[in-house]
Amino acid sequence: xxxxxxxxxxxxxxxxxxxxxxxxxxxxxxxxxxxxxxxxxxxxxxxxxxxxxxxxxxxxxxxxxxxxxxxxxxxxxxxxxxxxxxxxxxxxxxxxxxxxxxxxxxxxxxxxx
Amino acid sequence: xxxxxxxxxxxxxxxxxxxxxxxxxxxxxxxxxxxxxxxxxxxxxxxxxxxxxxxxxxxxxxxxxxxxxxxxxxxxxxxxxxxxxxxxxxxxxxxxxxxxxxxxxxxxxxxxx
Numbered sequence: 745x746x747x748x749x750x751x752x753x754x755x756x757x758x759x760x761x762x763x764x765x766x767x768x769x770x771x772x773x774x775x776x777x778x779x780x781x782x783x784x785x786x787x788x789x790x791x792x793x794x795x796x797x798x799x800x801x802x803x804x805x806x807x808x809x810x811x812x813x814x815x816x817x818x819x820x821x822x823x824x825x826x827x828x829x830x831x832x833x834x835x836x837x838x839x840x841x842x843x844x845x846x847x848x849x850x851x852x853x854x855x856x857x
Numbered sequence: 858x859x860x861x862x863x864x865x866x867x868x869x870x871x872x873x874x875x876x877x878x879x880x881x882x883x884x885x886x887x888x889x890x891x892x893x894x895x896x897x898x899x900x901x902x903x904x905x906x907x908x909x910x911x912x913x914x915x916x917x918x919x920x921x922x923x924x925x926x927x928x929x930x931x932x933x934x935x936x937x938x939x940x941x942x943x944x945x946x947x948x949x950x951x952x953x954x955x956x957x958x959x960x961x962x963x964x965x966x967x968x969x970x
Contacts, residue, residue: 748899775958777958777959779961784963784964784966785963785964786861786863786947786948786949786961786962786963786964787900787947787961788961789958789959789960792958832900836957844902844913845902845959847899847900848899849897849898849899850899
């Protein structure tokens with residue numbers, strides 16, 4: 745089946761550092777989504793990308809839809825302690841009538857104040 | 858504030874119990890989903906409802922029984938569960954069918970003894 749490879753699996757950084765994570769796939773996606781999940785909560789949508797090459801920002805977060813439509817990255821600038829959590833990418837896969845979101849395994853981010 | 862609410866937030870049940878999880882969305886969406894989230898696994902899509910009709914059942918055991926009385930409410934009825942069913946159960950909704958941007962509830966943390 746379709747798979748998303750999300751990396752890194754985990755990161756431990758100092759407050760103020762920039763962070764970068766990415767997702768790749770062998771399949772082409774129509775949409776890339778980035779979510780953040782805090783402990784004990786459901787994932788919250790951070791950024792949605794709908795076109796190849798699209799670069800979108802949301803505050804200190806920036807994400808891009810890869811030009812090949814097979815990858816996406818998320819950058820966080822000047823990290824702060826509340827950035828701690830698990831970040832998930834998800835891709836909208838469409839093959840005929842079989843349309844679904846495919847999820848990465850997540851990147852766990854820890855920020856040292 | 859999330860537009861998707863779930864109750865209860867925590868549930869402990871024995872293998873012979875019957876319980877139900879409830880989800881309600883206040884976003885005016887037409888599609889609702891149940892996911893299972895276990896440690897070190899990607900989000901597992903269980904059921905999809907679109908306009909109250911079940912459109913997807915991803916080989917979920919019959920001890921999980923969904924119910925969607927209207928497009929705002931979704932239930933997951935549980936009976937004779939196994940300890941390996943312990944997980945975070947997430948409800949989500951989207952404007953239209955699977956693949957559209959999904960908004961999640963906070964989840965129900967289920968422990969089966």
